[in-house]
Amino acid sequence: MKFWLPEACSSALDIAWLFLTRVAGRETLAVFVSGLMVRMQSCDIYFSIKERGEWFAVDYDLVVLGGGPGGYKAALKAAQNGLKTALVEKAGLGGTCLNRGCVPTKLFLGATSVLAGLESQKKLKLATGQAVFDLQRLQARKDSIINASQNLMRVSLEKTGVQLFNGRGRLRGGKTVRVEDRELSFTNLILATGSESGALPGLKPDHEYILTSTDALCLTAVPRSMIVIGAGAVGLEIGQIFHRLGTRITMIEALDRVAPMEDREVSVELFRYLKRQGMDIRTGVRVKALSIDNALVRVCLEGREDLEAEKCLLALGRLPDTDSLNLEAEGVQTYGPGWIKADSFLGAADNIYAIGDVNGRSLYAHSAEHQGEYVLEHILGRDESPYDPGPVPSCIYGSLEVIRTGLGSQELTSAGETFSVSSASLAPNTIIQSHGLIQGFIKVFWVRDRVAGITGVGHGLSGLITLAQIATRERWTRKEAGRYIFAHPTLDESLREALLGPQIKNEPGS
Numbered sequence: 001m002k003f004w005l006p007e008a009c010s011s012a013l014d015i016a017w018l019f020l021t022r023v024a025g026r027e028t029l030a031v032f033v034s035g036l037m038v039r040m041q042s043c044d045i046y047f048s049i050k051e052r053g054e055w056f057a058v059d060y061d062l063v064v065l066g067g068g069p070g071g072y073k074a075a076l077k078a079a080q081n082g083l084k085t086a087l088v089e090k091a092g093l094g095g096t097c098l099n100r101g102c103v104p105t106k107l108f109l110g111a112t113s114v115l116a117g118l119e120s121q122k123k124l125k126l127a128t129g130q131a132v133f134d135l136q137r138l139q140a141r142k143d144s145i146i147n148a149s150q151n152l153m154r155v156s157l158e159k160t161g162v163q164l165f166n167g168r169g170r171l172r173g174g175k176t177v178r179v180e181d182r183e184l185s186f187t188n189l190i191l192a193t194g195s196e197s198g199a200l201p202g203l204k205p206d207h208e209y210i211l212t213s214t215d216a217l218c219l220t221a222v223p224r225s226m227i228v229i230g231a232g233a234v235g236l237e238i239g240q241i242f243h244r245l246g247t248r249i250t251m252i253e254a255l256d257r258v259a260p261m262e263d264r265e266v267s268v269e270l271f272r273y274l275k276r277q278g279m280d281i282r283t284g285v286r287v288k289a290l291s292i293d294n295a296l297v298r299v300c301l302e303g304r305e306d307l308e309a310e311k312c313l314l315a316l317g318r319l320p321d322t323d324s325l326n327l328e329a330e331g332v333q334t335y336g337p338g339w340i341k342a343d344s345f346l347g348a349a350d351n352i353y354a355i356g357d358v359n360g361r362s363l364y365a366h367s368a369e370h371q372g373e374y375v376l377e378h379i380l381g382r383d384e385s386p387y388d389p390g391p392v393p394s395c396i397y398g399s400l401e402v403i404r405t406g407l408g409s410q411e412l413t414s415a416g417e418t419f420s421v422s423s424a425s426l427a428p429n430t431i432i433q434s435h436g437l438i439q440g441f442i443k444v445f446w447v448r449d450r451v452a453g454i455t456g457v458g459h460g461l462s463g464l465i466t467l468a469q470i471a472t473r474e475r476w477t478r479k480e481a482g483r484y485i486f487a488h489p490t491l492d493e494s495l496r497e498a499l500l501g502p503q504i505k506n507e508p509g510s
């Protein structure tokens, strides 16, 4: 608690103030002042009290900035472990993940999967007809799911004793954070302010024709055409949602393949499938400029003819949300476009930690949560070892899903490792056949006869990611993989086949 009172208290207000500070407890005082501030906004006296309100700050064992998956889980766990905790959130609880990321995209993909499923069965001549989709109702369902989740989160915070502050938090130095006109002092601070949609010079959203992923996930009418710039996870997922709804999709990727972070064979298989579905995909193509003409977006490409569409989605990656945090006040350093530098304990300065997207290490909701849980264990003195996430699981969702965990051929080749690859095609799998989507495979990378990484592309593969992660983390041998019974018929059987299949050696540089 930082508190200062002038020596000379002449006015009645100062005497009342003195009484409260000496006689009443600190919490009572804080409640009294904030109550007065709210009730007396129209009186002159308010300003006098407000000024004094700035002289004190309430002490917390932990202040968390950002109520996304990272910050929310960390705050909850802190309070459950007896720390006096404040959580500061400037927008909606749940952050990017709940409001404009993982949850809406998977909700839309799940809901529209009926359209993709019908198309697959039609191709097999097993079904006819049409499913008609209501995007406005889907938006309403999305909103109600988000509201219900936020209410649950709020209740959990209240029950656990986390104090929630709605507002933008900013560092003030001296281990204090400013939220609107409140001041919170902290022993420990977790920065979990996440990231926002990226843009490039000349490629900026206007939020009506040129959209961010957030805008696209709020559309209530299905556009006739959409140009998606960027074929990473976000572009692929949202592109597929609108493709299923009947939008003509053109996807532009500057690099030479879709899903450029993935294994090359995975990219090729995904590209072939999406092309066959009727998406126009252009790789190795750079966008020079965007303009709006006659209610159409014109996309000017380097060395190619311009393209036009009703909407353009910018799926250009993510940028940190650190500009307004005043990080210098506590000596917190950044790198690149403003990602927070975190050491091997996820520390950014003395008793200050950075978790989740904002430290730029691994831009997944599960990584944010995992990092938050680690930092809490570290603050509580229960984990003194450096942060080790092990093989991070990654999924891209859609009609074919991409999974990846551990090391792949690119990392192993750059490290000069000799490795082997075993694989299994998904085509013979009964579950895959039942869905009529027989494309895809699973690949296992082996180093010194132990699993070093697993990747794959195919229908429903995200359901295998945790088993793939366990096999990689535990560094299974072929014999260890063979110990387990895999239920029949499941997709898991294809992972078993890939694990037990013949291993083909890849020499460095091959």
Ligand SMILES: Cc1cc2nc3c(=O)[nH]c(=O)nc-3n(C[C@H](O)[C@H](O)[C@H](O)COP(=O)(O)OP(=O)(O)OC[C@H]3O[C@@H](n4cnc5c(N)ncnc54)[C@H](O)[C@@H]3O)c2cc1C
Residues within 6 Å of the ligand: 065, 066, 067, 068, 069, 070, 071, 088, 089, 090, 091, 092, 093, 094, 095, 096, 097, 098, 100, 101, 102, 103, 105, 167, 168, 169, 170, 192, 193, 194, 195, 213, 234, 321, 324, 325, 355, 356, 357, 358, 362, 363, 364, 365, 366, 367, 368
């Ligand atoms: C379209 C899309 C789909 C995605 N799909 C997946 C997926 O399927 N799986 C997956 O794992 N990840 C997915 N992600 C990524 C995932 O959403 C993020 O990795 C995750 O939300 C990061 O969590 P976080 O807690 O670090 O930050 P965020 O979720 O970004 O939360 C940060 C919070 O901090 C708040 N904040 C910022 N500044 C301040 C401040 N000064 N004061 C107070 N509050 C502040 C913000 O309002 C926000 O609520 C997706 C992202 C997008 C955009």
